[in-house]
Amino acid sequence: MKIDYKKTGRRILRTILGISLLILGAYVFLYFRQERFFFNPKLLDKAYEYKFEQPFEEINIKVAEKIELNALLFKTRTASKGVILYFHGNAGAIHDWGKRASLYTDNQYDILFVDYRGYGKSDGFYSEEKQLYNDAQEVYNYVKTRYDESRIIVLGFSLGTGFAAYTAAKNNPKLLILEAPYYSWNTFIASIAPVPQMLINYEIPSYQFLSEVSCPVYIFHGSRDFLISPEENSKKLKALYPDKIHHIMIEGAGHNGIYITKQYYDILKNILAAPLTTALKETTSFED
CATH class of the missing domain: 1.20.5 (Single alpha-helices involved in coiled-coils or other helix-helix interfaces)
Structure with a gap:
């Protein structure tokens, strides 16, 4: 043929x-x-009623014209040492994230969980990177109206670590805690998807923000985190700022399993229970 x-x-x-x-x-x-791919929110009806076993206060924080972010403030049952401002990951909403509040309130800290635009009962949606930073700063400004800045800890998980790093860089909190952070958002996305980095509109350069952070920084990362690689992200951040960052590997933990481990709980308890200088000294033995 x-x-x-x-x-x-x-x-x-x-x-x-x-x-x-x-x-x-x-x-x-x-x-x-791309926002539809990067953000994976759970939407809640405005009439949705939160239900938790511990005391909480629902708050709406104005961040822009006609835009309010919905937040939950959980109070410790004892005398409060301060507040933790929690920037959560890219999925869900605070009706789920709030379930871990007792981990922090049991250590005598109030904790504020805030939903980003388009999440839960919050208004709007993101269309550009500067809106993320604006909202983070406006939320921090609100927290300062209720707590002295020396009693504020900023904590971010996954997506929220970039917002947390930015907030700590532009302000003067007591402490910054990052869980499963990325070096920068655009390099992270390019590493897990066949997408040219030049097409990613959101940079969120955590490595740059950390250069401006003046408070101590703790990084927790699961040794089995196959989504945000510790080698390509948190360990690179530690290498950039070895004297500023305390890097702790949580053995056997995956991306979402850091906070449920005994290792994390014990180290966090030391950080929150002891004076800051003592906590820093005691934690060095856990560093990777």
Whole structure:
């Protein structure tokens, strides 16, 4: 049988062209709609009633014209040592994140969980990076109206670590705690998806923010975190600022399992229970 090489070549060319157009279309779609991929919120009706076993206060914090972020403030049952401002990960909403409040209130700290735009009962949605920073600062400003800044701890998990690092860089909290942080958001996304870094609109350069942070920094990272690699992210941050960052590997923990480990609980208890200088000294033995 005689093979028509010209016809076969045209067929192959059309196939390659079709695949190329599909990839290009996907890149264009991602470029203009990437927020839908980066943020994975759980939406709640405005009439939704939160239910927890410990005392809490529901708050709406104005961050822009016609934009309020919904937040929950959990109070310790004893005399409060201060407050933890918690920036959560990219999924869910504070009706779930609030379930871990007792981990912190049991250590005599109030804790404020805040939902980002488009999450839970919060208004709006993000369309540019500067809105993230604006909201983080406005929330921090609100916290300062209720607590002395020397009693504020900023904590971020996963997506929230970039916001937490920014907030600590632009203000003067007592302490910054980062759980499963990324070096920068755009390099992290490019490392896990076949997306050119130039197409990612959100940089969120944690490594730059940390250069401006004046308070002590604790980083917790699971040794089995296969989403945000500790080697490519938190360990690189530690290497940049070895005298500023206390880096603790949580053995056997995955991306979402840090806070349920005894190792994390014990170290966190030391940090929150002891005077800051003592906590820093006692924690050095846990560093990676």
